[in-house]
Amino acid sequence: MSAISELAATEGKSFAVIADVKPPHSSQAGEAAAKLKTILSAQEIKELEEGVALRTKDLLVAQMAARSNQTGISYIAFTATPKAKTLELFDGKPINEVEVERSEALKGLMRWVKLHAHNIAQKVQIVLEHFRENVAPLIDGQAKAMVVVASRLEAVRWKLAIDKYIKEQGYGIGTLVAFSGEIKDQESGIEPFSESSKILNPRLKGRDIRQAFDNEDYQILI
Numbered sequence: 001m002s003a004i005s006e007l008a009a010t011e012g013k014s015f016a017v018i019a020d021v022k023p024p025h026s027s028q029a030g031e032a033a034a035k036l037k038t039i040l041s042a043q044e045i046k047e048l049e050e051g052v053a054l055r056t057k058d059l060l061v062a063q064m065a066a067r068s069n070q071t072g073i074s075y076i077a078f079t080a081t082p083k084a085k086t087l088e089l090f091d092g093k094p095i096n097e098v099e100v101e102r103s104e105a106l107k108g109l110m111r112w113v114k115l116h117a118h119n120i121a122q123k124v125q126i127v128l129e130h131f132r133e134n135v136a137p138l139i140d141g142q143a144k145a146m147v148v149v150a151s152r153l154e155a156v157r158w159k160l161a162i163d164k165y166i167k168e169q170g171y172g173i174g175t176l177v178a179f180s181g182e183i184k185d186q187e188s189g190i191e192p193f194s195e196s197s198k199i200l201n202p203r204l205k206g207r208d209i210r211q212a213f214d215n216e217d218y219q220i221l222i
Helices: 001-012 031-039 042-048 054-068 082-092 102-115 117-135 150-167 210-213
Strands: 013-018 073-078
Touching: 001 073, 073 150, 102 117, 102 150, 117 150
Parallel strands: 013 073
Antiparallel strands: none
């Protein structure tokens, strides 16, 4: 850090300090611990003196605080358990902590994971390749498949992801998506989506989903 600070100050160079913070490491000696004390509360200093271990990210915060006036150095840290003080130092604004029910928090996290584009894309690849290798050859090559998802929003994103993968791979597989009413998804498009959407089911042309799916043009229904 001293070398980086000197180069940034005397030679005008820019540096990015990236810290991938792993599980807790302990350290209670040296320059970092001393600087850490300057930003700790009285209670935290007491805990430190009583032998509570310092975490890696605490030491990083101390380094940042000690050099906060320097230009040319950017700090980036990755941690799953940031303290409010750490967030405030990185964001430059106080953090308002909000408590939520564990079950609601888990639902929110799982919903985010299920709807994440990367997650859907990986599942789409598995589904399509399984269909091509194990399902499509059945019933004299006339077999079809249904993909059931948890919500209308998920159905929209799956349909777009499946069609994208099919196009990229050059597969001759037709797909349809079926759900009731309309659903808004700003990440996928400005206008609300429905079964008759030209983006989702462009070749439906007013036909009922069941009628359209009952021919050789379509093999997968979401």
